[in-house]
């Protein structure tokens with residue numbers, strides 16, 4: 001602990017400086033690399049200590065089973081680091097989030113989503129020429145194969161967009177069979193572009209299908225977010241004016257969702273990708289993982305909850321009490337986080353943007369009022385204070401989506417568009433690692449021991 005404190009105080013700026021300092025200081029008296037010790041049945045096992053550039057420390061147990069026959073047990077992977085990663089750093093205690101070393105607040109203020117996507121995937125902020133080339137390349141790949149549109153005819157009009165997204169992204173692999181090899185850099189780069197360019201089109205078509213409107217083809221003269229808004233809301237029968245405030249809000253929302261290290265969907269993408277499944281298949285699996293209400297689906301669940309509270313007379317205290325009641329399964333959606341135990345910096349950025357867009361539109365959304373009242377009551381409540389439960393990114397994102405006119409079933413699809421660069425970055429990082437192995441956890445078997453088979457007629 002002392003070492004960690006002094007390391008923090010030293011104000012070491014670059015990752016290289018920090019890594020070098022820590023290599024020097026995380027050593028035992030004899031100058032050997034630091035280790036943790038585990039004593040099992042009297043046997044002392046040394047576990048190497050791995051130290052990250054921000055001072056996080058982990059015990060490397062990768063040889064544990066080979067050397068001792070033991071495995072570790074960690075339901076929900078609460079204590080398990082599945083990988084080292086240089087993409088995103090988040091500090092749950094301090095409410096910090098950095099993409100590739102840059103604070104989320106700064107990126108949200110300075111960049112658009114495409115620039116952040118490039119940073120996450122390729123590791124550095126692009127120079128002007130590189131960024132322009134990246135934007136142009138994305139614009140050229142926004143169209144879906146015409147046969148892809150036939151898939152939409154087969155889905156019911158009320159299909160959940162996440163089901164459509166996951167199926168359509170999986171189906172892209174059937175159209176681009178020439179680019180499925182995870183080991184071929186050119187193929188992977190092309191697939192990255194195709195995915196980033198086409199996911200907004202896939203999502204907008206899902207919406208158009210649900211309302212019975214004609215699909216609007218992408219327009220490649222528009223920016224990423226402008227194009228998406230047009231595909232969502234334009235009609236062939238009348239002109240559509242793109243509101244720059246909406247474009248800014250959308251960029252912001254996509255940026256704050258763009259990566260969040262080893263969350264459920266990202267871990268899914270890595271796990272599927274670890275078997276050398278192609279990138280389309282891996283991302284399709286990530287979309288399915290994101291759909292759940294405990295993960296990306298929370299934004300939809302949160303607005304449903306706020307609407308329910310409003311319809312029930314707006315008594316937020318009643319719902320806070322319900323969430324505290326152990327005999328009731330109800331939880332405050334948009335509250336709590338596995339990692340953030342102080343505040344979710346994404347929620348702060350979004351809350352501010354939310355106020356701004358509602359003010360600009362001169363809209364008084366009662367759902368936003370309920371959200372603010374709920375936050376106030378919950379944050380003063382001992383139950384939430386004790387458990388360090390704060391509003392997360394999904395608490396306010398739905399309110400902005402509503403203000404942008406995006407219907408509730410599409411909220412999680414918006415999250416998926418935002419998270420795509422993060423998923424890709426992790427898939428790419430995993431494949432670039434010399435330590436890559438197929439993800440294959442162990443278990444402790446607790447079922448029946450060997451027993452005699454009983455033929456059907458004797459059971």
Ligand code: CMC
Pocket residue numbers: 260263293294295296298323324330331332333334335336337338339387389392393394
């Ligand atoms: N409302 C009421 N109680 C809660 C809530 C909540 N939203 N979240 C956690 N708790 C309680 C939980 O009952 C438990 O209490 P106790 O210790 O008495 O058993 C304690 O807090 C710890 O909860 P947990 O379920 O062990 O925490 P976790 O890390 O496994 O789960 C979570 C994290 C986000 C799934 C959970 O907080 C939750 O279900 N929140 C609501 C859904 C939500 O908003 N999800 C979006 C997450 S952010 C976007 C994303 O990254 O996908």
